[in-house]
Amino acid sequence: MVRSIKSTAPERIGLFLNGAVLILLALVMLFPLVNIFAISLSSGSAAEAGRVTVWPIGLQLDGWKYVFGDKSLIRSVLNSVYIAAVGTVASLIFTAIVAYPLSKRYFRLRGVFSILIVATMVFRYPLIPYFLSVRAYGLMNNIHVLIFTHLITEFNLIIMRTFFAGIPEELEESAVIDGANHIQILFRIYIPVSRPVLATLGLFYAVIYWNLFLHPLLFLTKSELMPIQVRLRQFIAMSADIGQQTGDLGSLLDLSQRNIEAAVIILGTLPIVMVYPFLQKYFVKGALVGAIKG
Amino acid sequence: MIEEHQFVLVYFLSVQGKTGSCAQAESGLSKKQRSVTPLMSFGREDGGSVSKRHRESLITNFRKHTLLYVMVVPCLVWFIMFRLIPNVGSIIAFQDFNIYKGVWESKWVGFANFRYIFGYEDFFRILTNTLIFGFLIVVFGWTVPILLALAINEVRILRIKRSIQTILYLPHFLSWVVIAGLFFQFFGLHGVVNSVIVALGGEPILFVQKQWFFRPMIVLASLFRDAGYGTIVYLAAISGIEPALYEAACIDGASRIQQIIHITLPCIMPTAIVLLLLSIGLFMQLGFDRIWNFLTPLTWSVGDVFDTYVYRVGIMEGQYSITTAIGLFQSVVGFILVFGSNRLTKRISGGLW
Numbered sequence: 001m002v003r004s005i006k007s008t009a010p011e012r013i014g015l016f017l018n019g020a021v022l023i024l025l026a027l028v029m030l031f032p033l034v035n036i037f038a039i040s041l042s043s044g045s046a047a048e049a050g051r052v053t054v055w056p057i058g059l060q061l062d063g064w065k066y067v068f069g070d071k072s073l074i075r076s077v078l079n080s081v082y083i084a085a086v087g088t089v090a091s092l093i094f095t096a097i098v099a100y101p102l103s104k105r106y107f108r109l110r111g112v113f114s115i116l117i118v119a120t121m122v123f124r125y126p127l128i129p130y131f132l133s134v135r136a137y138g139l140m141n142n143i144h145v146l147i148f149t150h151l152i153t154e155f156n157l158i159i160m161r162t163f164f165a166g167i168p169e170e171l172e173e174s175a176v177i178d179g180a181n182h183i184q185i186l187f188r189i190y191i192p193v194s195r196p197v198l199a200t201l202g203l204f205y206a207v208i209y210w211n212l213f214l215h216p217l218l219f220l221t222k223s224e225l226m227p228i229q230v231r232l233r234q235f236i237a238m239s240a241d242i243g244q245q246t247g248d249l250g251s252l253l254d255l256s257q258r259n260i261e262a263a264v265i266i267l268g269t270l271p272i273v274m275v276y277p278f279l280q281k282y283f284v285k286g287a288l289v290g291a292i293k294g
Numbered sequence: 295m296i297e298e299h300q301f302v303l304v305y306f307l308s309v310q311g312k313t314g315s316c317a318q319a320e321s322g323l324s325k326k327q328r329s330v331t332p333l334m335s336f337g338r339e340d341g342g343s344v345s346k347r348h349r350e351s352l353i354t355n356f357r358k359h360t361l362l363y364v365m366v367v368p369c370l371v372w373f374i375m376f377r378l379i380p381n382v383g384s385i386i387a388f389q390d391f392n393i394y395k396g397v398w399e400s401k402w403v404g405f406a407n408f409r410y411i412f413g414y415e416d417f418f419r420i421l422t423n424t425l426i427f428g429f430l431i432v433v434f435g436w437t438v439p440i441l442l443a444l445a446i447n448e449v450r451i452l453r454i455k456r457s458i459q460t461i462l463y464l465p466h467f468l469s470w471v472v473i474a475g476l477f478f479q480f481f482g483l484h485g486v487v488n489s490v491i492v493a494l495g496g497e498p499i500l501f502v503q504k505q506w507f508f509r510p511m512i513v514l515a516s517l518f519r520d521a522g523y524g525t526i527v528y529l530a531a532i533s534g535i536e537p538a539l540y541e542a543a544c545i546d547g548a549s550r551i552q553q554i555i556h557i558t559l560p561c562i563m564p565t566a567i568v569l570l571l572l573s574i575g576l577f578m579q580l581g582f583d584r585i586w587n588f589l590t591p592l593t594w595s596v597g598d599v600f601d602t603y604v605y606r607v608g609i610m611e612g613q614y615s616i617t618t619a620i621g622l623f624q625s626v627v628g629f630i631l632v633f634g635s636n637r638l639t640k641r642i643s644g645g646l647w
Contacts, residue, residue, distance in 0.1 A: 126621025
């Protein structure tokens, strides 16, 4: 951007300070995550004494060994992975199938659907009737309830149909001449050309599924069905309620509750941090692509 | 629950092409902006005249495009099951609902549940808490992203700018459980903050568990999670500003600060006002996760909001009718707020529908 050709000295100082403050802010934001990672790798006594900052003190892997030895914890991670993987695919297919007719201007029920969607978004259903009706469907303690309830997110639906509406009609017309029906057009033409928006929405759906917390609390009571976020909350609540982390977990090991909690927090974050670089590449780009309106 | 990141995305879409010229911002509400199509109108926006001329009956349309109608059936079933029936189920707020008798057999009590909650001490406590949190989050959640975006925009070295953005967006994708975990560790008895306090000769403070610090902690956590992400909209708006405006200002000898105040800020104002109005519309929807994960028995009195109260008393203690009445109250107020703010938003830009 061509702004001022020459900056005055105070302006240059101001720019430098501005940059410095922002870099500092970014470091401060990153610090808790780095700190927690360091704690998970530190010795229990160092963690309890609060001496760990960015680098592990008394490096050990026992905290992580404990976590990976905890079968119910691993089970909850697998539950979350399953929900996120299956749920994302199911949501994308479901959303695409509905977004397609809604993107067609010759589809007469568009208006009705628009009212339905906006109305349910503006008037939020109260929690209790929602809970009672989903329970009445017999979905209690069925892990798939987490997927069924999140098949569509209204905003994702709107973004997808906006994108579909921007696809040139000629593509559809030529396919119709070749004898294709709407389902074939959707899966053979629309979905392949919509990769950027599918990637964006897929990653958003995956984040929703991975981070689910209230729904498992409502609809799952068996501990073996719990996703990682709920297990993580149990770990945190245990120490948060009494105000400090206590308890010797192994008499021979130098391991504290704090190490384990830190490791579980990292476990609850890791997939997101891992996909984040791809996520970032797409979510700004995908948003821009979605802005092309029909 | 509405995910805010999707809201941001929608704003992002809706601001595209509306912030191009600053003349709009300076002349207040331009007519051109008012004609922008609302984002969620499905039927009306494209070629109204065309569809009127070729208007065919529903039956003809159905015969011609049967498959399209089949394709929306799953969605329709889903909406009825997970959106419509729960809404209709709100009628148990007017009943003395008994889980064994069900909706059909339970006794109707009219507005008795509402009279009960409005005369109830707990109700005003959670209403006050909800309003305080809503107010704090609207105020800080609105101003901080604007300031951050202005600051990020002034970073000249592209690589540093990108790195800062990468880090600031990241916490938005973490769950509230993880964020609460980070806060409990960071501000806990042996956390980094208290280590510093002790090293300086002070007494350690349990920030998250202290009543006095609870609200600031929630605000801080909300900013940690969402302030960076909120800058996306503004940075997009800023990048759409005509460079000629800055060039002209430079020739006139405007300093950098003057350029920010007289060009950048007025140009992003329409976007900012839309965001403000919509966030006021979402005032009541704090979200369960955000508060619940920070709550400890020590902070219930200052932290309990509608969402957490309904969960605790409704789901855990089974007082369905009372908590449905509270939920219905929340939905109605939320509806009025969203509806009202949309009306106002429409004057500035397309609005949501």
